[in-house]
Amino acid sequence: MPPIRDAMPAFELFQPGSVSDALGILDRHGADAWVMAGGMDTFDWLKDRIKKPRVVVDLGMVNELRGIKDAGGGLEIGAMTTLTTVANNPLVKERFPMLAEAALIVASPQIRNQGTAGGNVSQDARCWYYRAGWPCYRAGGNICYADTPTAVNREHAIFNADRCVAVNPSDTAPALVALDASFVIKNGSSERVVPAEEFFIGPGIDIERLTVLRPGDLLTAIRLPATWAGKAHYFEKVRDRMVWDFALVNIAASINASGSTIADSRMVVNGVSATPYRLTAVEDAIRGKARDKATADMAAEIAVRGAVPLRHNAYKIPLVKALVKRAIRGEAEWTS
Ligand SMILES: Cc1cc2nc3c(=O)[nH]c(=O)nc-3n(C[C@H](O)[C@H](O)[C@H](O)COP(=O)(O)OP(=O)(O)OC[C@H]3O[C@@H](n4cnc5c(N)ncnc54)[C@H](O)[C@@H]3O)c2cc1C
Ligand code: SF4
Known part of the structure; x- marks a missing residue:
């Protein structure tokens, strides 16, 4: 029987209205919960039925995660701020034009209107073997289908590959590393601030994740210091x-x-x-x-x-x- 596409598997949907409610839900459901921001990566996984979370936590109603504010000559960008807002914000354009350019060139206007700053840096690898559900290293298996003699690997890595040769696909991620940004991550009652360079991780650290985000984690904001403004x-x-x-x-x-x-x-x-x-x-x-x-x-x-x-x-x-x-x-x- 061919795989069912476009019909999402059943899950329990939560739509919290505050960061503290979102953190409470994530804490209760741990690894069963999937954080959803704009859904532009999320819906691909769900509709293709490759990932089947039991619980989805939609951040769409958490207004405190939206917006861009001055932070001592730098900026703080809420994780749920759309890419369109980042691209058009006068302070971003004035202080960090490369970030505005990077956000403006992501995908299409429709995707930028829906996709968020937090989702763009947290999105998963685009390797088609993985996204088609093949049981490769990144999916918990013991082979890389993109690194065989007959593999189609035109878009894959040329540096630092370690079993998996998938690349980070984000346009805003390199700009944020070049601007020495840091990422504010909350989990339960704790908060940590992670430099952009440490937020992104390679297969040597964990082959199944592109970022340090773990179950229960909520990326709340991205901070840009004034250094490179x-x-x-x-x-x-x-x-x-x-x-x-x-x-x-x-x-x-x-x-x-x-x-x-x-x-x-x-x-x-x-x-x-x-x-x-x-x-x-x-x-x-x-x-x-x-x-x-x-x-x-x-x-x-x-x-x-x-x-x-x-x-x-x-x-x-x-x-x-x-x-x-x-x-x-x-x-x-x-x-x-
Ligand atoms: C057709 C198409 C073309 C695209 N082209 C480009 C492109 O050219 N350049 C580019 O950079 N991107 C591109 N993208 C990717 C797109 O920009 C990302 O999918 C989008 O930015 C993800 O953001 P989102 O808000 O929709 O997040 P979602 O899809 O909802 O989430 C993405 C991932 O991040 C996690 N996540 C999101 N927010 C948080 C948070 N606050 N805390 C913890 N975890 C979180 C989710 O659990 C999920 O794993 C494209 C996507 C599509 C579908
Ligand atoms: S490159 Fe990574 S994601 Fe792609 S098939 Fe190989 S292990 Fe899987």
Whole structure:
């Protein structure tokens, strides 16, 4: 019998009106509960009947999780703030234009109207073997179907693969790492604040999760410090089609320049690893250098050291090099 699609399995639905009610429900139901934000990733899993949670906790009525406010020159973004609001917010555009750009280029207007800041960073891997329900490592099995001689792996990882070669698909995640954001996570009566770089995890830590979020956890806000506000920002996404599509590779860079000299930077690529991949060796190499072609060319070579392409994704190596060059030169159009 063919699999049933589009008819969701039965679950118990909760629609709390406050953070404390949501936390109480999550606490009571533990690993049986699924947090739902905008539903843009959630409904795929439920309609395809690949994930079958017993309880769904819809955050749609928790208004205290929405909104963007000033935080000492930085910003605090509520987890349920839509991507459209992030993209259009005047403070985000003024202080952190790369985040506004990253949010604006996610998917389609309809998905941005519904998808949230918290959901975008918490979304799961897009590897089609996994999403089709194949029993791979990430699904608790003992094989990676994307890393076999006949696998279709054009979109997969070139860095830091460990059994699973799926990549983090988010557009806002690299921008948030480049802006040194942190994530506020509540669980029961406790709260922890996790730096963006630690929020995203690779298969070496847990092959079944892309983030540190565990049952009972509620991501409530994303904090952006003032450190990189008003500095030079660069964001670029390369995708197959110039309409809604996930990134093949994207890049986010914050550059603190004094004249044409780079004083400091944070540079992150996504779509190449299970976590947004921070180019710390590049950051070190370009410190104190001019923002010119020679620096860009040198950085591009460093950026791809250690890359291990699969059968169909070696094209990501020149792509990363080109994006690093363009970020350093601050170019809007392809030139090399
Ligand atoms: C057709 C299509 C195209 C897309 N293209 C892109 C793209 O180009 N770029 C891109 O970045 N994304 C893209 N996406 C992904 C989309 O942006 C995400 O699915 C969406 O941002 C998820 O947000 P959501 O609010 O809908 O979260 P949901 O789908 O409801 O949740 C996503 C995951 O996060 C968890 N979660 C959500 N909020 C919280 C919270 N506050 N606390 C704890 N856990 C939470 C949920 O449990 C779930 O596992 C696309 C999606 C679709 C369907
Ligand atoms: S890349 Fe990861 S998610 Fe995809 S089949 Fe391999 S183990 Fe599964």
